[in-house]
Amino acid sequence: MNTVAIILARGGSKGIPKKNIIDFCGKPLIAWTIENCIAGGANSVWVSSDSDEILKVSEQYGAKSIKRPDDISDDFATSEKGWLHAIDFIGQTEIIDWVLAPQVTSPLREAKDIALGIKNASEGIYDSFFSCSVAEDLFFWQKNTAGQLDSVNYDWRNRKRRQDIPKQYIENGSFYMFRPEVLRANNNRFGSSIGIVEMEFWKMFEIDSQEDLKMCSALMKEFLIH
Numbered sequence: 635m636n637t638v639a640i641i642l643a644r645g646g647s648k649g650i651p652k653k654n655i656i657d658f659c660g661k662p663l664i665a666w667t668i669e670n671c672i673a674g675g676a677n678s679v680w681v682s683s684d685s686d687e688i689l690k691v692s693e694q695y696g697a698k699s700i701k702r703p704d705d706i707s708d709d710f711a712t713s714e715k716g717w718l719h720a721i722d723f724i725g726q727t728e729i730i731d732w733v734l735a736p737q738v739t740s741p742l743r744e745a746k747d748i749a750l751g752i753k754n755a756s757e758g759i760y761d762s763f764f765s766c767s768v769a770e771d772l773f774f775w776q777k778n779t780a781g782q783l784d785s786v787n788y789d790w791r792n793r794k795r796r797q798d799i800p801k802q803y804i805e806n807g808s809f810y811m812f813r814p815e816v817l818r819a820n821n822n823r824f825g826s827s828i829g830i831v832e833m834e835f836w837k838m839f840e841i842d843s844q845e846d847l848k849m850c851s852a853l854m855k856e857f858l859i860h
Contacts, residue, residue: 635756637811638678638724639671639734641697642716644707645685649843654683654738655691656847659854663841664688665695666741672696674748676734682720683707700724714821721814735823736809742837742853743808751811751831760829762812766803767838771796803830806838 643664647653655662664681671679681692682700684707689699700723706715717735724730732755734748743765751763774786787802788794809831816825836857841847 635731635752636677636729637675637732637734637752637755638728638730639676639680639736640717640720640724641667641671641679641681641692641736641738642702642713642720643681643683643685643688643692643738644702644711645683645688646707646709650841650847652687653841654685654688658741658841658847659851659859662691662695663741664692664738667736667738667743668692668695668697670743670745670748671734671736673745675745675752676748678724678728680720680724682716714817714823717817717823721817725814730814732811733814733817734809734811737807737840739842740806740808740837740840742839742850742858743833744858747831747833747837748809751809754829754831755811760827761816761825762810762823762827763829763831764805764810764824765808765831765833767806767833767835769802769804770835772802772804803832804838806833807840808833808837 643654650656654664668679679697680700681689681697682702683689684702684704693699700720706719721730773788775783776786778784810823812823836853839850841850
């Protein structure tokens with residue numbers, strides 16, 4: 635089974651300038667994801683970017699480069715378009731059985747998480763996966779069309795004990811896995827048979843702001859850097 639990691643990393647970032655290569659705990663942020671994929675067992679690791687600077691940094695940490703066209707690199711471009719472009723590019727030289735699609739801004743993961751995803755994919759039960767964290771004691775509310783608050787993932791009118799509530803999963807965005815044909819057929823990362831790769835709760839946080847950067851740095855130092 636040939637598992638190819640495709641990391642999407644655009645150059646533009648409004649919240650944190652040069653976010654994908656900003657220093658994070660002693661390395662460029664993207665380096666953590668590249669190293670996770672390599673150590674986790676991906677057969678090859680590719681970075682798709684419109685930025686030559688990002689591609690240069692990525693190559694220093696063992697990734698191969700795909701220069702992404704500008705028309706699929708703006709704020710309106712979907713991840714699916716980036717993945718499809720990368721799959722077509724990589725497909726010229728190697729057969730792709732599974733795509734591993736990690737998110738650069740979710741550095742709180744370990745190689746063992748990637749390895750578990752690849753192991754699950756090799757079993758042939760599912761055609762797509764998402765990484766997740768278990769939602770314990772998280773009760774969500776939203777305003778309805780009338781502007782009134784109502785519970786989303788439980789019934790406040792019939793509140794159950796925590797241990798009686800079915801297990802719920804948060805799609806944490808750390809990484810996805812899918813077969814190329816699933817993406818082509820559905821223009822979607824999910825197929826008809828979806829599996830999960832469960833991760834610890836603290837791995838669900840991602841970096842989109844300076845505050846996130848500080849929090850994730852603290853978690854990284856506490857849990858992963860020894």
